[in-house]
Amino acid sequence: MITGSSDIPVEIHRNNIMDRVDLRTTHEEADVIIPRQVVQAIEEGAVCVRVICDHTDVFVLLLHVYLTMNLTCTVLMESTSADRTIVDIGATTQKNKAIIPSLLAAHALSGCDTVARLTGIGKIKVIKQLEKGLHLDHLGVKDASFDLVLSEATSFIAACYGRYNKASMSDVRYEVWLSKLGKKNIRNMPKLQALPPTTESFLENVKRAHLQTCIWKATLEQDPPTFNVLEFGWKKEVVGKVLSPVLIADDKPLAPASVLKLVSCGCSSDQPCGTARCRCYSAHLPCTMFCSCHQTCNCANRLTKEADTNSDSEAEDCDSNDET
Ligand SMILES: [Zn+2]
Numbered sequence: 001m002i003t004g005s006s007d008i009p010v011e012i013h014r015n016n017i018m019d020r021v022d023l024r025t026t027h028e029e030a031d032v033i034i035p036r037q038v039v040q041a042i043e044e045g046a047v048c049v050r051v052i053c054d055h056t057d058v059f060v061l062l063l064h065v066y067l068t069m070n071l072t073c074t075v076l077m078e079s080t081s082a083d084r085t086i087v088d089i090g091a092t093t094q095k096n097k098a099i100i101p102s103l104l105a106a107h108a109l110s111g112c113d114t115v116a117r118l119t120g121i122g123k124i125k126v127i128k129q130l131e132k133g134l135h136l137d138h139l140g141v142k143d144a145s146f147d148l149v150l151s152e153a154t155s156f157i158a159a160c161y162g163r164y165n166k167a168s169m170s171d172v173r174y175e176v177w178l179s180k181l182g183k184k185n186i187r188n189m190p191k192l193q194a195l196p197p198t199t200e201s202f203l204e205n206v207k208r209a210h211l212q213t214c215i216w217k218a219t220l221e222q223d224p225p226t227f228n229v230l231e232f233g234w235k236k237e238v239v240g241k242v243l244s245p246v247l248i249a250d251d252k253p254l255a256p257a258s259v260l261k262l263v264s265c266g267c268s269s270d271q272p273c274g275t276a277r278c279r280c281y282s283a284h285l286p287c288t289m290f291c292s293c294h295q296t297c298n299c300a301n302r303l304t305k306e307a308d309t310n311s312d313s314e315a316e317d318c319d320s321n322d323e324t
C-alpha cells in the first residue's frame, strides 16, 4: 500500500497492488498498473519506493517512466526471492539513457507475453543493437504510419541477424539460410526454426508488438488506448471465445503453389506415408506441414520422425546458446 510518508520507503507488491478509487484503471495487467502507483506514491511525498517484483516487463516499464517523467527520487526493484536482488531504477536509467526511448518497443518486438520470440535472438543481442545506435521510433506510437513501423522493425530485426539494407524479412531469411547452408549437403539442411520469419509471418508479429508497446506507453493513463485487436495480429476463436495470434493471414499462401505441389504428399490412409506410394517417402524426403498426413499426425514416413527428433534437439541447442 501507499503510505505517503517521506521517511518510510513505500512498498508496492506485484501480487498485492492497491485498489484505490483515484487509481482505478481498465488496464488488465498488473505490470502496466504498477508504474502509475509508483508515480502516485512519489507525488504524495515518498522519497523511496520499493517495487517487489521479478517481471522483466515491470523493469522495462519503470525505466521508461523514470526517464520520461524526469524522476529523481529512489525507486528500487527487488526480487521476490530469498537473496533479494535489488536494482536501482534511477542509476540504471542514468546509465542507459540513450537506449531507453526504444527499449519498450525493442522488448515487445523481441518477444514478451503477447509477442512470439525469435529462436536465437535473445534480449542481449537486442540490447546490443540499441547500443549500436539503432532506434525504434515509430513502433508503439499509436498514430504512426504502419508502413514506417514495419520498415523500422524489419531493419531492426534484420540487424539482430547480422543483415543490413534488406527490403523484406523474407530476403533476410533467404540470406541467413544461404549462410547456414555453407558446406552442408541437401540431406542436412538448416532447420526452419533457426531461420528468421517470412515477411508475411513477421508482419503479424510486428502488429502485436506495436499494439503491446502502445498499451505499455499508456501505463500512466487511466485506460489503455482503444484498438481493434482483430486488426493487430489477433483473431477470435469460436471455440472457447478466446483470442489467438494470427500466424499468417488467411489470404497468404504458406508457400508458392509450385513448391507445395513438388514437396508435399496427399496420403490419407490410417497409416499414411509408409510405402513408396507416398511422394515424399519415394523421394527420400520427410513429410512436412504441407502434407495431408500432417493433419492426422499419423505419418509413418521414417524420415519425418528423424527430422522431428533433429529439429527438437536443434531448438534446444539454440535455446542454450541464447543470452550467454
Ligand atoms: Zn505421404
Ligand SMILES: [Zn+2]
Binding pocket: 265, 267, 272, 273, 280, 287, 288, 291, 293, 294, 299, 300, 301, 304
Ligand atoms: Zn507423411
